[in-house]
Amino acid sequence: CMLRRPLPTVLSLFSIRSATTTRWYCSPSSSSAGDEIPTVRTTGTQYVLKGNMPCTKIGIYWGEGDPRNTLKNMDYDGTDFKGAKLRSIIYALEQAKKDGLRKIRVQTDFEVRGNFQKVLQGYKDRNFTSYDGKIMTNAKKMDKLLSLMEEMEVTLEYRTAWLDNHGGNEVQIALMEDSKRKYAHIEKDQYWSPDYVCDWTITPNSTTPVNGRKVPTVYVAGLLEMGRGTFKFGAFAYWWVPESIEHLEPRQKPLGATRRLSIIPVTRFRAQLVGIQEAIREAVTLGLPEIQVITDSLPFMHFYKIGWKKLDGTPVANEKIYNKIKALTESTTKVHFKGDKLEKGYTHEPEMNEIWTSLYEKAHDGLRYPMECRDTKEYGMSIDELLLGKDDVHSVEGTSTRRVRYFKETRGKASCPPGALWDRMDGVPLEGEEAESAVAFMEMDRRKTPTAMLHAVMEHADRMGFERIVIRTNSSLLVRSTLAFLEVYNRYDYLDQRWKKVKDAELWKRIYELKEKIEIIWDVIDKVDKVKDEAYFSKYRKRKKKERGRPKKKAKGLPPGTQ
Known part of the structure; x- marks a missing residue:
């Protein structure tokens, strides 16, 4: 004879199981008898509006009529659809923390397998970097989620939010229906104004x-x-x-x-x-x-x-x-x-x-006027036009003014490694805390983009109390970022043409704030001079030698060409 699986006895949440799929119906599962752990369902979606404008929406469903139910659009932060799902979990846990809950069960459409907290801890132990050394996508969200999970007992369960046959997102549908029931008694005129005078x-x-x-x-x-x-x-x-x-x-x-x-x-x-x-x-x-x-x-x-x-x-x-x-x-x-x-x-x-x-x-x-475009005149300026009226580097030759050499990588006969080096215009070596800080400033940001490098340079100069510095560089992008892009960003409150925050907006704001306090004298060059910049190349050679380390042992066996 064949044994049959008994039918579920809990009616508030039931499932029809087959060999390949599990279909869930109704709202978040109520706990079994004697189990009073609150349960919440979360979902996160990402879609594109007209004009290729990305949008992120999260949904948190605690149950019918619950005031914590949330369905809202979030500012697009440049992450993928998994980031939207993580944001919904974080939002739900923050609600639970605000309510003083110590235990919570989260049913999410983010695919979690096994002990997800242990997985997140493993990511944190390696600073949320992948095996190729790059920062993982959604690293900040995973770090935030881990910190919340450490503050309370959280059970994460995977539960798809999408109905079969393109039936839509079940959590979002439940939230919209709950919202309709909540405001069904409110007349339209009352909604727009209680008195409507x-x-x-x-x-x-x-x-x-x-x-x-x-x-x-x-x-x-x-x-x-x-x-x-x-x-x-x-x-x-x-x-x-x-x-x-x-x-x-x-x-x-x-x-x-x-x-x-x-x-x-x-x-x-x-x-x-x-x-x-x-x-x-x-x-x-x-x-x-x-x-x-x-x-x-x-x-x-x-x-x-x-x-x-x-x-x-x-x-x-x-x-x-x-x-x-x-x-x-x-x-x-x-x-x-x-x-x-x-x-x-x-x-x-x-x-x-x-x-x-x-x-x-x-x-x-x-309505028939031309649209007023953004004032981006700096974008069309050449390097010479951007530097017009600025102090010349020759005016500080032989002084104690600090200088940073920031060079991008170039190849060919005039090859140059990427990096940065602080020194003085009069050639006096750096000493003490300044020398240590000048070496450590490169580790402020793992990225070596012009934005990150400029931020590290300005933070070091502010920490040391410099009123002006010299930046010697072969990167025209660094000059444009400081004298063109930054001015336009500040003019429009760090918003792009789609009314969204520009990438690294907070970083740009900090750079602009420091640039107002510290004068920058530019020394822009086309090719790095191996004679004038010998100190930079010397540092690079020492670093390469240190990275190279001991040579590998030769493979055992007969020498080539012998039998």
């Missing part, structure tokens, strides 16, 4: 409301127009009321502007926010002590009042623009906000209809 005002703290006072007033509007296919046009316009600025000095009078939105993806809400940002920025630049901004965006007024959060606590879209607006309002200029409800393009105040009509015409004209 037509005329909102926001007055800064410890500031007298406008109430008829003569305060510079600006109207802001944004428009969106659909083009062919899925192409969209966006524009904004802001206009200062002449009567409100007539008492200002000529140099303080703002002008207003009409521009086409250059941020992708284009939405009307984003056009309205950028218009508000630019209007306040103009006032701050001109030094106006107080202004009033009147906008047609009631969603902006609502979310600005409640701290830019949705009902589930997650941030509203375009949080980065909101943060910039918030930073501008915290400057020396006090900003009053007023929202005006427009119905079919007309306001409830007849005297304002003419203003809004004129403003929308200006914004409509802006």
Whole structure:
């Protein structure tokens, strides 16, 4: 006779097993009788939006109606889809840590096998480097996950989140359905504003409301127009009321502007926010002590009042623009906000209809304006143009100014190994702590990219208290990184054209901060001079000899050519 496997008795989580697959149904498995370990399901996905913009989404499902349930988009950090799954596990463990849980079971779609904590510890013991010496992908996330697993008892179980026959992600579907049930009783108008009055005002703290006072007033509007296919046009316009600025000095009078939105993806809400940002920025630049901004965006007024959060606590879209607006309002200029409800393009105040009509015409004209490209004039400059007006290296010859030789690898007759070496312009040898630090600074970052090398150089100079240094290099990329790329990055808050953080943004910020304190004198060369740079080559030869070590023993056996 044949033995049959008994059917599962737990109904909250059951499975149908076959020879090759396991299909799971329902929500996170409840524990068996007497087992009170909390269980959470996690998933992480990565996909590409229109315009080849990558996006990462994580989902954490604790159970139906649980306030900790989370489904949110995360900033893309350059990692792969496995990194998204790891981020979801880390997020769930951070929630558990915040709730004071000591034990937790995590069912994740990240494929874990065996004792995953032991595997992570093995990775950490070798500094998360692979066998070829490179840093492993998702090294920081694995290090963070290991530290969280050491703080509590964590059981990781692999459980796929994808349904068969392209049925979608089960965890994300459960989270979306839970969100619908949670907010089903809330009317649409209530969601946008609890009171939904037509005329909102926001007055800064410890500031007298406008109430008829003569305060510079600006109207802001944004428009969106659909083009062919899925192409969209966006524009904004802001206009200062002449009567409100007539008492200002000529140099303080703002002008207003009409521009086409250059941020992708284009939405009307984003056009309205950028218009508000630019209007306040103009006032701050001109030094106006107080202004009033009147906008047609009631969603902006609502979310600005409640701290830019949705009902589930997650941030509203375009949080980065909101943060910039918030930073501008915290400057020396006090900003009053007023929202005006427009119905079919007309306001409830007849005297304002003419203003809004004129403003929308200006914004409509802006839809056909060329997009304002980023100011990247430094990218097209040659090395000579970038160095124009800088101090010449001959002005510090024979002085105690410190110099670093940073050379990239070159081959051929004028071959040169990659590396860096500190010395003095007067030839006096380095001594004591400075000599030790000059040798150790290369180990700050395992990468030998121009960015990492420049950061190591500037940190060493700051640690030693140098006011100026000389950089002798054959790397044009290093010069461009410092004098061109860095200036553009700082100009646009270290954001690229897709409104995302540039790679190594925090590193670039630190370099720019140090560059403002320490003067750099450039000594750019085409080929390394083996006579002038003998000290550098001498160091390289000693290093190669040390790496080479003892010669290998000859293989045993008869000499070649003998029998």
